[in-house]
Amino acid sequence: MATHVQEYDVVIDLQKHQVESHFPGISYDDFDRGGSISPWKICRMFEAGRAIPSIVGNYLDGNTLTTDKHALFVLGGEYYFDPCLWDVARKFNYFPYKVTLETINLGQTSVTLRQVLINKLDNKELATFYLKMVLVDRISRRPTTLPSWYQEKFKDVKGRVGDQAKFLLNSQLVVPEGAFQVERQVMPSDTDHNGHTNQGSYVRFCLDAAQVANKAGVLEYVQGDICLYPVLKISISYKGESDSGDRLMTHLWQDDLSPQMLHFATYREAKLILVATITFKSRPHTLSRL
CATH class of the missing domain: 3.10.129.10 (Hotdog Thioesterase)
Structure with missing residues (x-):
């Protein structure tokens, strides 16, 4: 079509x-x-x-x-x-x-x-x-x-x-022991015309995982919903592919020096398919006077 x-x-x-x-x-x-x-x-x-x-x-x-x-x-x-x-x-x-x-x-x-x-x-x-x-x-x-x-x-x-x-092209990535884990299944609406998970969907997966970790009390600086903290930068590298029905495990952890930076490593079974870092503003957004 x-x-x-x-x-x-x-x-x-x-x-x-x-x-x-x-x-x-x-x-x-x-x-x-x-x-x-x-x-x-x-x-x-x-x-x-x-x-x-x-x-x-x-x-x-x-x-x-x-x-x-x-x-x-x-x-x-x-x-x-x-x-x-x-x-x-x-x-x-x-x-x-x-x-x-x-x-x-x-x-x-x-x-x-x-x-x-x-x-x-x-x-x-x-x-x-x-x-x-x-x-x-x-x-x-x-x-x-x-x-x-x-x-x-x-x-x-x-x-x-x-x-x-x-x-990021870091082939030496090491997921730290105790990194928070979030599992999800790829749905058909997450995929694109190439037949694999859309890049925008991966960003959504990471942001969702960050809020799950936040609600679990893992994130040190976040007060309230993490979506209230503006994203300043996203670095992302695709190492493999996933498709509808695949189960993905995302490991995430805060940067040792800058806790507003969250690192993500997503696996399909034992294969690394995604590496990403999302940098958030350290304080929640307040509406500017317009």
């Missing part, structure tokens, strides 16, 4: 390898139980900022690269959230926004991108996402070399210095 895409305003600059996707606003479902825009919904906004240009304009040649044998997967990335994000939905009666997307580096098997979520009413940058996408062989599930025509097309961004995706 073909995907129907609303006529969003999408502006693509092929020479600069940049694109802007414009969205009319957010919905009730985008808010969390604390009244702020949910971080995992922002992850979905960034996903839409990649998917829409690919569908309507074949940006990054995603439609060309995606075949029966190959697909582009997100390997990991870092989200940065500006403090003003937690007031924007209260400050404005409606919230039209745009997501910019820029190719900033090219490797042998991967492409590094930068996305920015911008409030169109005051042009403030609300969140930024640096990510790396990798071309994967569908059979072996291993990275494969980008075709020569693709490397030629994006040769001007190859080896660029500057902003890079600095996501």
Whole structure:
């Protein structure tokens, strides 16, 4: 079944390898139980900022690269959230926004991108996402070399210095003894068109696990619901895949030096599939005078 895409305003600059996707606003479902825009919904906004240009304009040649044998997967990335994000939905009666997307580096098997979520009413940058996408062989599930025509097309961004995706790739991760554990089952609605758990769902799993740990009295500094503490940064790296019906075990623990940083390691059976760190504001959010 073909995907129907609303006529969003999408502006693509092929020479600069940049694109802007414009969205009319957010919905009730985008808010969390604390009244702020949910971080995992922002992850979905960034996903839409990649998917829409690919569908309507074949940006990054995603439609060309995606075949029966190959697909582009997100390997990991870092989200940065500006403090003003937690007031924007209260400050404005409606919230039209745009997501910019820029190719900033090219490797042998991967492409590094930068996305920015911008409030169109005051042009403030609300969140930024640096990510790396990798071309994967569908059979072996291993990275494969980008075709020569693709490397030629994006040769001007190859080896660029500057902003890079600095996501966690720590293969020496050791889960501390006594780390809190939360188990959950992946539901069909947690998965995407690639047939595995959606990246936004993993962020939701981590945030849910954090609140379970909080209610169990594990977190030192949190008073009340953890969703009242704004998220400042999410670093995430995907080590494997999971699908509907899989049971996942998430281990989480506070950073020894900065307790507002929570570390997560998620396993499917004995296989590590996710490493993440979420940094929260050390105090709950108070509504700014507007």
